[in-house]
Amino acid sequence: MRVLVIGSGAREHALLLALASDPGVAELFCAPGNAGIASVATVRSVDASSDESVVALATDVAADLVVIGPEVPLVLGVADAVRAAGIACFGPSAAAARIEGSKAFAKDVMAAAGVRTAHSEIVDTPAKLDEALDRFGPNWVVKDDGLAAGKGVVVTTDRAAARDHAAELLENGHPVLLESFLDGPEVSLFCLVDGETVVPLLPAQDHKRVGDNDAGPNTGGMGAYTPLPWLPEGSVDTIVADVVVPVAAELVRRGCGFSGLLYAGLAMGKNGPAVVEFNCRFGDPETQAVLALLDSPLGELLYATATGSLAQQPAPRWRDGAAVTVVLAAEYYPATPRTGDVITGADIDGVLHAGTAQRDDGTIVSAGGRVLSVIGTGADLSAARTEAYGRLASIKLPGSHFRTDIGLGAVEGRITV
Structure with a gap:
């Protein structure tokens, strides 16, 4: 093939x-x-x-x-x-991809499918903004209703900051989605979906904010790990049955059945899983960690999904252990990243390229905000972290930065459902 x-x-x-x-x-x-x-x-x-x-x-x-x-x-x-x-x-x-392309469409699908998600409200004019903001809080969640590459979301207890973000989106012609805040740790669950056939992959957790201890603005993702030792047994089955299968069935009912990778981002609160967002493709950086543990032939799984024969495939096989992805970002990311700097030490196993380019002389230089994803695997999450950060130590990129706490909360037992 x-x-x-x-x-x-x-x-x-x-x-x-x-x-x-x-x-x-x-x-x-x-x-x-x-x-x-x-x-x-x-x-x-x-x-x-x-x-x-x-x-x-x-x-x-x-x-x-x-x-x-x-x-x-x-x-x-x-x-x-x-x-x-x-x-x-x-x-x-395109019709099914609206599950990511339009948050309003996704909310409508979830409502019809009976899937738990945050209460939300669309604001499409500045005149309605202040009144709408008053109906939310003390934690405000403000989202761009369209595609924003993972960076169009502000979660804050500062009403002024929420208003500023919403006003900027509206000024640029983007409708704003206000949501109620969902409690509990977040889970990213990738599912191969072929109509109403749903096959889950390993659950992962992304780290969205730029700094350690979830400080600073949201990014496209600064790291991820899998599996999740704190996730109660049976949670994936519950998410598939209560969230993904109903949404897949609703899309079929609407005549736009999903074929591909449906990504459910969920908050695991005290009342069970609630959807934060759906994406219509593999997520980054979770994919790097999840696929590091895949033991089944990926091409076979993707081709079966694409050709309507996923139901005939055996369940995916996984290697034992854990995997961690740490993102090395360029200076000033996620604002206006500096590019064109020489990268050394990136030609080792476990280093995946993102924002890179090659000069005529063969030199590798930075060419984007998230420059590299460094992968570690091990018998457990602690060992995987040690390998990832060990590899990262050998890479040099002027002004670059990364989080030092990817997966650390799980290792230390600080994440609970």
């Missing part, structure tokens, strides 16, 4: 490494890729948001399967165009 992966981040690097270990995958291509991906796949150029460009490339490389990593091309309908060209595609239709 010849596989084309669309995307350029550490998520795509992780997907490609897992696909490369599948004996059923004969050749790998990635577009637009990055400097690290070039070592595992043939890198081609593409406008990932253009259905014509992606279809032309998939045809040119004779792809048997196209895997679309980022959310933007999915929301724009690139997967629809690939399937219309007669090529199997892992990724939902």
Whole structure:
């Protein structure tokens, strides 16, 4: 099988490494890729948001399967165009991808499916903002109703900060979603979904804020770990039965059945799981940790999902132990990251590239905010952390920063449900 992966981040690097270990995958291509991906796949150029460009490339490389990593091309309908060209595609239709592309649509689906989530209200004009803010608090959750790459959310006890964020979104023409605050630790659960067939992967936990102890602004994700030693036994089955299966069934009922990876972000509160958000694709940086423990052939699972035969597949197999992802970010991220700095020491096992580029002389330089994902695995979470941070110590990037506490709360037993 010849596989084309669309995307350029550490998520795509992780997907490609897992696909490369599948004996059923004969050749790998990635577009637009990055400097690290070039070592595992043939890198081609593409406008990932253009259905014509992606279809032309998939045809040119004779792809048997196209895997679309980022959310933007999915929301724009690139997967629809690939399937219309007669090529199997892992990724939902534009209609189904609204589960991420429109938070209002996601809320409507959850209400119809009877799925617990935060109380919410859409504000589409500044004139209604103050009155709406008064109906929330003392913890305000303010979200961009559209795609925001994980950074359009502010959670704060400061009403003025909540108002400022909402006002900025409205000024830029983006409707604002206000939500009630959900208590409890968060869980990211990835599920392969083929219509009403749902197959969960390992649960993970992301660390969104930029600094240790969850200080500072939200980012696209500064690290993740799996599995979750604090998650009660049977929780994944409960989430699948009470959250993912009803939502998948509701999408089928609406004529936009989901095909691909449905990501449920949940708060595990005292009343059980409640949905924080849905995404229509593999999450970053959780994917890097989850796939590090996958023992089943990934290509086989993705192709079965894309071709409507997921129900015939055996359950995914997992290696024992734990995995940790630590993100190395560029100076000033998540504001305006500095780029073009030379990176040394990144050519070792367990280092996945995200925001990198290669100069003509072969030098690897930073080219984005989240530059590298450093992976550690071990017999338990403590050992996985030791390996990840040990690898990170050998990498040099001027001005870079990372969190030192990825998975630490779980290791120290400070997370409870």
